[in-house]
Each structure stands twice: as structure tokens, then as C-alpha cells.
Amino acid sequence: MRWKTGRRSENVEDRRSDGGLGASPFGGRRPMRVGRAVGVGGGLGGLLLVVVLMLMGVDPSLLLTDAGQSPTTQIGDYGAEAPQFRAPTSGAEEELKDFVSVVLADTEDTWSALFQASGKQYVEPTLVLFSGLTRSACGLGEAAMGPFYCPGDQKVYIDLAFYDELRNDFGAPGDFAQAYVIAHEVGHHVQNLLGISDQVDAARRRVGKVDQNRLSVMQELQADCFAGIWAHHAQRTRQILEQGDLEEGLNAASAIGDDRLQRQTRGYVAPDSFTHGSSEQRVRWFKQGLLEGRLDACDTFSATEL
Numbered sequence: 641m642r643w644k645t646g647r648r649s650e651n652v653e654d655r656r657s658d659g660g661l662g663a664s665p666f667g668g669r670r671p672m673r674v675g676r677a678v679g680v681g682g683g684l685g686g687l688l689l690v691v692v693l694m695l696m697g698v699d700p701s702l703l704l705t706d707a708g709q710s711p712t713t714q715i716g717d718y719g720a721e722a723p724q725f726r727a728p729t730s731g732a733e734e735e736l737k738d739f740v741s742v743v744l745a746d747t748e749d750t751w752s753a754l755f756q757a758s759g760k761q762y763v764e765p766t767l768v769l770f771s772g773l774t775r776s777a778c779g780l781g782e783a784a785m786g787p788f789y790c791p792g793d794q795k796v797y798i799d800l801a802f803y804d805e806l807r808n809d810f811g812a813p814g815d816f817a818q819a820y821v822i823a824h825e826v827g828h829h830v831q832n833l834l835g836i837s838d839q840v841d842a843a844r845r846r847v848g849k850v851d852q853n854r855l856s857v858m859q860e861l862q863a864d865c866f867a868g869i870w871a872h873h874a875q876r877t878r879q880i881l882e883q884g885d886l887e888e889g890l891n892a893a894s895a896i897g898d899d900r901l902q903r904q905t906r907g908y909v910a911p912d913s914f915t916h917g918s919s920e921q922r923v924r925w926f927k928q929g930l931l932e933g934r935l936d937a938c939d940t941f942s943a944t945e946l
């Protein structure tokens with residue numbers, strides 16, 4: 641990818657030096673007061689959990705959500721194991737930070753223009769870099785969950801160590817593969833702004849498990865398609881792609897398909913339990929967005945075949 645000369649986003653929140661445990665990730669904002677917050681467990685169970693955590697030396701407020709903000713479902717995309725504690729940031733990781741801030745800026749430019757063209761205003765999301773553990777409006781964010789988006793605070797969360805995993809465990813190296821991961825999470829943000837996430841949440845409450853999973857697959861494949869829309873416009877206006885980049889992106893989409901992940905972790909594939917879509921579906925919808933570059937080309941919810 642040709643990214644070095646690109647604009648850097650101002651919406652990157654770096655929490656890596658917080659070390660996760662016990663730190664306040666809210667920067668300049670006042671830390672949340674435990675007294676006003678709502679515990680995850682509630683009642684005695686929640687209280688016990690807090691005591692146990694304190695005995696373990698863990699700041700229990702990491703598990704508490706702001707009382708004024710109802711916890712929302714977070715959208716985790718990977719769920720693989722990632723290292724929990726790492727050495728302080730290296731030069732290579734600083735370059736990665738630089739890279740993700742360029743990709744984020746590019747998604748801002750792309751989506752702002754697309755929203756404006758349809759008379760809407762794009763609200764830029766924040767990208768949080770963390771190391772190991774962090775707090776989000778959706779609850780505790782863990783590196784092991786992989787990158788995720790929290791609609792409640794409109795933030796994308798990523799532990800940059802995930803990129804080692806993407807390269808080494810998922811077999812998906814390359815900068816465009818890394819960009820696709822960010823663009824997919826930003827795709828969830830776009831769904832949130834367009835009200836799609838709320839509709840999906842409401843629909844999920846009315847149906848059984850199999851249909852819930854199917855709705856989740858539709859939502860994930862649409863985020864893949866939105867990632868493709870970003871790549872389409874970034875290429876058209878800024879010619880970011882180099883030889884081999886598309887293959888990297890498609891390979892990453894394929895590597896994190898539910899069928900491939902299930903085969904790797906369980907040894908068999910159970911399509912009803914898919915929440916993100918198969919490798920083939922993820923590649924196809926990413927390509928769809930990439931070729932068409934339009935939101936209406938990404939209506940996975942009305943598609944006769946996913």
C-alpha cells in the first residue's frame with residue numbers, strides 16, 4: 641500500500657502505556673466514579689466478583705459501565721488467543737500506529753464524502769490502541785477478543801499485537817490485510833450511524849438462536865462489503881493500492897471466515913453457528929463493495945443468497 645504520504649487521523653487514542661489493568665483509559669476526561677456505575681454482575685454476585693478482582697490486584701472499575709450509558713453489544717470479530725502482557729512499544733509498533741492512523745484518516749475522508757453526497761453527516765469514530773485490557777462502553781475489552789467496535793462509545797478498539805496473529809496464525813500478512821481489519825470495524829461504525837445496528841439488535845431480540853446467528857452473519861458481511869467500499873474510493877481518489885494488495889485483503893477476508901476458524905479450532909464446521917460468514921462469503925462481499933463502491937450494493941439483509 642502507498643500510505644506513507646497519507647494524512648494522519650487525529651482520532652487515535654493511544655492507551656498502550658496505560659498497561660491496561662488499573663489504568664484510567666479516559667485520558668483528559670474524569671474517570672468514572674465507581675459509586676455511580678453499574679456492575680456487570682449486579683447484586684451479591686457482582687459484589688463478590690469485585691472483591692475477588694480486588695484481591696487479585698485488578699481494578700474492579702474496569703468491569704463497570706457508566707450508569708448514564710446503557711451497555712450495548714460489542715461486535716467482536718475474532719475471539720482468538722492473543723498475548724496478554726507485552727513489553728513496551730517497539731519501533732515497529734510505532735510504525736504500525738502511524739499506519740493505522742493513515743488508514744483511519746482515509747476511511748474518514750471516504751465516508752465523509754459518501755455521507756455528504758447523500759445529505760448526511762459522517763461522525764468520525766475514535767480508534768483506541770490498547771495493550772492487553774481496556775475499558776469500553778461495552779464492557780471490558782480484551783486483546784484475546786481481537787479488534788472490535790463498540791456502538792455505545794463509537795470507538796474501534798485494537799491491540800496492535802493482533803497483527804502478529806493475523807500474519808502468523810491466520811496466515812494473512814501484508815499492510816492491506818491490516819487495513820482491511822480497520823476498514824471492517826469502521827464498517828460497523830457506518831452501520832451504527834445509519835441505524836442498521838439498532839435494527840439488527842431489535843430483530844435479534846425477536847428470533848431464535850439460528851436466526852440470531854444469521855442476522856449476525858448479514859451484519860458482518862455488510863461490514864466486509866463496506867470495507868470494500870472504502871478500498872474502492874481510496875483507490876479511485878488516492879491510488880493507494882500496489883501490486884499484490886488486493887490479494888492480501890482477500891486472503892485476510894478468507895482467513896478469518898467462520899468455517900476456516902472453526903476447522904482450525906474445533907476440527908469441524910457448523911454453519912448454523914456462524915456469526916461472521918464463511919471464507920467464501922466474506923471474500924465475495926468484500927469484492928462486491930470493492931467493485932461497486934455503493935452502499936446499496938451492500939444490502940446483505942435483502943440478498944436472496946448470502
Ligand SMILES: [Zn+2]
Nearest residue numbers: 715717860863
Ligand atoms: Zn465485524
